[in-house]
Amino acid sequence: MPNAVSRARLEREKHDIELHARLRTAHENGLVLVYTNFTHLNRGGSPVFSVADNVGPLLIMLLGSVAFLFVNVFVGLTALLGASLFYVFGVRPWIARRLRERTIRMMFTNIYHWRALWQFGGVIIALAANPRIGCPAPDADWRAIARKFVARAHGPGLGVAGGGLPTRLGEDLAPE
Secondary structure (H helix, E strand, C coil), X not given: CHHHHHHHHXXXXXXXXXXXXXXXXXXXXXXXXXXXXXHHHXXXXXXXXXXXXXXXXHHHHHHHHHHHHHHCHHHHHHHHHHHHHHHHHHHHHHHHHXXXXXXXXXXXXXXXXXXXXXXXXXXXXEECCCCCCEEECCCCCHHHHHHHHHHHHCCCCCCCCXXXXXXCCCCCCCCC
């Protein structure tokens, strides 16, 4: 009996790897979109959080402002105000872009990274043709959207037969 359980687990693993590969191909072809939640992913404990991206620019700007304080208090405060504005309007969008790129790169590297990010949450995969049809992590089943939409678009073999299509983001995508 343990042999049957391990065989079933191995089959599921192979199936997940194939579904993940099809999702990756669909994303590369523009059929699947990935949305990221910046506030959820940009914190300690996140698999894609980068201390260097968050602390480095802030530290450089703060030290630069302190250096200007030695020149003149007014110049130092002006530099601090300028650095603050630059951080809000320049650095934060840069951090968000890098976080999104890092998240997508990590998600589609392999099934293990995909699972780690999916369990952590903060991402949604959606169909490019209808972005309202999506699958938010970790609550929804990514396998269902891959079977129902992506696998069907790429040919037979992994799709499921029949069943109505979900029409709203987050609607139950569990297999029938």
